[in-house]
Amino acid sequence: MTKRIFDDAPLQGGLLAHVQECRPQGKEFCLILDQTIFFPRGGGQKCDEGTIGGIPVLDVYEEEGEICHIIPKAPEGDEVLCRIDLGTRLSHMQHHTAQHLISAAAWQLFQNLTIIARMEDPWGHIEFQRPMEDEELLALLRRVEEVVKADLPIFCRYYTPEQAAQMDVRGKITPHERIRLVEVEGFDRNACGGTHCPSTGLVGPVRFVGSKMVRGAYRLYFAAGQRAHDFALEQDLRTLRLGKYTEEESPEDCEKHIADALHRLPVLEESVQKLRRQLLEQTAENLFRKASEQEAFPAVLQLLEGWDKKDGKALCDDLIHRGVRFVALGFAEGESLGVIAAQKKSKKMMPLGRALKEFFPAHEGKGGGSDALGQGTVPLSAWDDFAALCAPFLRGEGAE
Ligand SMILES: [Zn+2]
Structure with a gap:
């Protein structure tokens, strides 16, 4: 051994x-x-x-x-x-000891049980049984700070399982012939095999740096010692930087500014949606008129910019629904071109699927489809070839 x-x-x-x-x-x-x-x-x-x-x-x-x-x-x-490397060891010890203090304080204050704890880079995290509100987190952090400030001694002692069973111990004890109990004098006793600071003062500052729900548990991220100090400095810098962007001077004004912007966001998002719907309707109307100029066989080919895939597909569906026999649309985005082609279903359809199947690989693109609808992506330089491919379909050659 x-x-x-x-x-x-x-x-x-x-x-x-x-x-x-x-x-x-x-x-x-x-x-x-x-x-x-x-x-x-x-x-x-x-x-x-x-x-x-x-x-x-x-x-x-x-x-x-x-x-x-x-x-x-x-x-x-x-x-x-x-x-x-003593620097790394100290950081591990500070985080691990801070975890003991946070878990013990959460249990003492709110009977909120720690399910699991991990020390990872750059933060440690603890998963609690229940989520905690702002007031609880604040009370928890205050209690931990008090214990750190009190610089309580920390001891590790070995006991037999029988002795340990007689003692007041927080959390579960894994059966073992020797039980190692870690005691923060007058504050907490817990079974653990890790390395701990000799006293709570060495933990240094503790900061909560984030939280999220994971599989029904509340995961709280924290930093201790030098890392907590670095985190606080970064936060200060961020506040100053945000203040500069928003032309505010105090952290309170800055926070208010951000909160206002967040409240406006859903309203702005809704008006963007509304404008997109209007654009879709207007473009469909214009393209339908253009297609109808070809009275015997209404069809249209058009290159558009600033459209996403979903809206492009909706535009194409709309035109087919209005009675356009063949629709071919290109959506330019930087050097990339999204294409979609569709024909109204009929007894004898033109071989669109086959033509597209050959077109995409020949132009370093991806895509495919059937005679009724095909779509994919190619480099923007392939637009002229796509237009040439569509020419006979636009004239309705071979359709009934
Ligand atoms: Zn421990």
Whole structure:
């Protein structure tokens, strides 16, 4: 069994250890030491980064009481110098400890249970049983800040399952022969195998940075320590930048400006929809008149700009519905051209499907369809060829 130095000395960055075993594992090696400062990944916390004998450690995990260090080559000698990146370890510890504090405070204040917690880049997150309103989040953050400010000592101690069962412990205890309880003095006791700050003061600032519902649970994203500080700085900059855009000076004015804009948005969206419907009707009317100039066989070919696929299809349907026998439309967008061609269903239809089937691959495009309707996308330069393809259809050659 590997001795876990990080349990009692979470801020120890270097250690001389003895190699117990070094076995090849695929292209890499699994190194077992008599003792280690490398925390193995698990319980929602990442493993440590660092080197052993100057060789970078790729992964660290626990397997039946042994801690396996994955390294790209075997180290020289039996005694090796282990070094971990203390900055990364501190950030992991601050986030993991902050998670204990947030989960405990949410339980104490609102009996809101933590389902799962993960520390990822750049934020940690906790999934709670129930969503929380602004007032609850504010009270939660205030409570966490109080506990950080009080700089309460944090201890890790091992107990037998029988001893642990007698104690007041928050959350579930996974059955194990030795139970590791993490105690924030006078505040919380929880079973956990991770690395924790020696006292709550070292957690530093805590910020909530986002939230969303995931599979019925309320996921709250948070940052602690330096990352929380960086987040706050970025927020300040964003407020200043927004203030400049909206020509407002205070964060309150800026927020009001944005709230006003958000309220106007649905109204503007609705008028855009209305204008699009009007444009569709007007264009259909114009094209119908153009098609009707050809009295014996009403048909139309037109290149349009600024139309999306859905409106283009609606325009085509409208014209066929009005009695146009053949419709061919192009929709230019930058260097790309959307095309749609349709003919009114009749006993003997012109072979439109076959013509389009050959047209798209021959013009580096995508698309297809039947004799009644075909559509696709080609480069804009293919417009003249598309018009040429449509020429006999526009004259109604072979239709009944
Ligand atoms: Zn923990």
